[in-house]
Amino acid sequence: MPFQYDYPHPAVTVDISIFTIRGDELKVLLVKRALAPFRGEWALPGGFVDIDESLTDAAMRELREETGVEAAYLEQLYTFGEPRRDPRERVISVAYYALMASDTLEIRAASDAEGVGWFRLDELPALAFDHAEILDMALQRLAAKLGYSTIALQLMPAEFTMAELRHIYELIGREQLDARNFSKRILALDVIEPTGKNRRDGAHRPAKLFRVKDRSSVKFTR
Amino acid sequence: MPFQYDYPHPAVTVDISIFTIRGDELKVLLVKRALAPFRGEWALPGGFVDIDESLTDAAMRELREETGVEAAYLEQLYTFGEPRRDPRERVISVAYYALMASDTLEIRAASDAEGVGWFRLDELPALAFDHAEILDMALQRLAAKLGYSTIALQLMPAEFTMAELRHIYELIGREQLDARNFSKRILALDVIEPTGKNRRDGAHRPAKLFRVKDRSSVKFTR
DNA sequence: ACTGTTTATGTACTAAATACACTAAGTGAT
DNA sequence: ATCACTTAGTGTATTTAGTACATAAACAGT
Numbered sequence: 001m002p003f004q005y006d007y008p009h010p011a012v013t014v015d016i017s018i019f020t021i022r023g024d025e026l027k028v029l030l031v032k033r034a035l036a037p038f039r040g041e042w043a044l045p046g047g048f049v050d051i052d053e054s055l056t057d058a059a060m061r062e063l064r065e066e067t068g069v070e071a072a073y074l075e076q077l078y079t080f081g082e083p084r085r086d087p088r089e090r091v092i093s094v095a096y097y098a099l100m101a102s103d104t105l106e107i108r109a110a111s112d113a114e115g116v117g118w119f120r121l122d123e124l125p126a127l128a129f130d131h132a133e134i135l136d137m138a139l140q141r142l143a144a145k146l147g148y149s150t151i152a153l154q155l156m157p158a159e160f161t162m163a164e165l166r167h168i169y170e171l172i173g174r175e176q177l178d179a180r181n182f183s184k185r186i187l188a189l190d191v192i193e194p195t196g197k198n199r200r201d202g203a204h205r206p207a208k209l210f211r212v213k214d215r216s217s218v219k220f221t222r
Numbered sequence: 223m224p225f226q227y228d229y230p231h232p233a234v235t236v237d238i239s240i241f242t243i244r245g246d247e248l249k250v251l252l253v254k255r256a257l258a259p260f261r262g263e264w265a266l267p268g269g270f271v272d273i274d275e276s277l278t279d280a281a282m283r284e285l286r287e288e289t290g291v292e293a294a295y296l297e298q299l300y301t302f303g304e305p306r307r308d309p310r311e312r313v314i315s316v317a318y319y320a321l322m323a324s325d326t327l328e329i330r331a332a333s334d335a336e337g338v339g340w341f342r343l344d345e346l347p348a349l350a351f352d353h354a355e356i357l358d359m360a361l362q363r364l365a366a367k368l369g370y371s372t373i374a375l376q377l378m379p380a381e382f383t384m385a386e387l388r389h390i391y392e393l394i395g396r397e398q399l400d401a402r403n404f405s406k407r408i409l410a411l412d413v414i415e416p417t418g419k420n421r422r423d424g425a426h427r428p429a430k431l432f433r434v435k436d437r438s439s440v441k442f443t444r
Numbered sequence: 445a446c447t448g449t450t451t452a453t454g455t456a457c458t459a460a461a462t463a464c465a466c467t468a469a470g471t472g473a474t
Numbered sequence: 475a476t477c478a479c480t481t482a483g484t485g486t487a488t489t490t491a492g493t494a495c496a497t498a499a500a501c502a503g504t
Contacts (some may be wrong), residue, residue: 049232
């Protein structure tokens with residue numbers, strides 16, 4: 001059933017850089033392409049935007065399809081539209097990035113097995129299309145936003161220690177942070193609170209557990 | 223000559239919020255639509271992306287067509303894609319915003335007369351499509367970027383006084399700034415330099431004229 | 445030469461960010 | 475039970491950045 005237009009139309013896709021923390025590392029979700037072009041290569045999850053679907057809805061749908069999870073922080077990143085970025089036809093990609101709490105998807109991503117994988121950023125495979133460029137921009141945006149928002153909390157599980165939260169900042173910002181100053185700064189934002197519980201895990205003083213006060217809101221500082 | 227696809231494709235446009243300073247005010251360029259839909263209403267300049275043209279090229283082309291000028295600061299803003307934002311068909315709009323030095327386009331914009339106009343932000347007409355929303359986001363981005371970049375210099379003519387530059391910041395930021403602190407801050411960035419000339423215009427001490435050191439670069443502070 | 449108007453400029457104060465070291469609480473070995 | 479080891483938890487002093495603020499200089503017009 002062909003669709004006709006008076007002048008040529010591009011196809012439009014959404015591609016998503018989905019980040020989470022697993023095993024003390026920031027990871028991104030990649031899928032192995034089953035079809036040409038770039039068959040067998042790794043790519044960002046994504047797909048065509050339905051003709052009656054908003055861009056955000058398309059991104060949420062892809063997110064759900066790949067991770068089985070609804071809730072996550074999702075933000076439009078940039079739109080990539082070089083004429084030959086897809087060898088088949090003109091394809092314009094609206095890129096999004098998403099942050100998932102590490103405890104929301106443990107099961108699903110493990111069971112998915114073939115064709116989907118979480119990758120450390122220092123062990124990325126070659127990526128299809130211009131996805132390396134897209135992922136690079138997503139990482140830059142993420143790092144920049146750490147500095148002036150509470151976006152990092154979107155990566156945290158229901159309960160976490162101050163050291164774990166600091167570790168995220170260190171991973172994304174690629175710099176060591178002073179534990180005392182970090183704690184002061186975060187607590188001053190009034191966005192996390194102690195659960196009252198402790199986590200004991202080893203031959204040392206147990207760590208206080210914290211939770212995010214309002215999961216649904218990302219605050220902007222300064 | 224019809225173009226056929228196996229599944230429906232959206233149309234893709236670029237729309238540009240073009241800002242400049244005229245008559246001591248920040249103004250945006252709007253065009254009066256000659257065709258349906260929204261015929262006779264004001265809209266952001268824009269148009270369809272050619273099938274072999276990059277998004278940035280399309281934005282630059284529109285910019286040139288409307289203002290007759292090449293050089294300007296141009297940045298992708300956001301992509302708007304609600305399914306019914308255009309009554310004709312599904313249209314996805316990649317929005318850009320541009321900053322023009324006030325002296326680069328005096329002639330052209332004046333001669334253009336009917337159908338094109340520079341509007342103060344507090345005297346905007348009703349806008350076609352979702353262009354009010356797009357313009358609103360462009361203004362937000364502009365205001366935010368004033369704080370951490372030297373983007374405002376892109377609006378300045380070849381020579382300008384410190385007071386004029388400060389006035390831009392006050393217009394966009396909607397707050398009065400201290401002349402001494404402002405001057406210190408800007409000079410510390412090392413992005414403008416005195417021309418050596420003065421401007422005398424009235425019964426008072428003449429103002430030093432400055433020029434932008436490197437027109438082509440926008441620096442990011444902090 | 446006096447008045448009015450805008451430009452140019454330095455210093456004191458306040459707030460924010462940074463550097464830095466010791467005690468607390470647990471585990472495991474002797 | 476004590477000791478050694480490990481990570482968590484916390485306060486203060488210093489530095490840096492940002493803010494508040496007032497007076498003299500240069501010109502035009504009378």
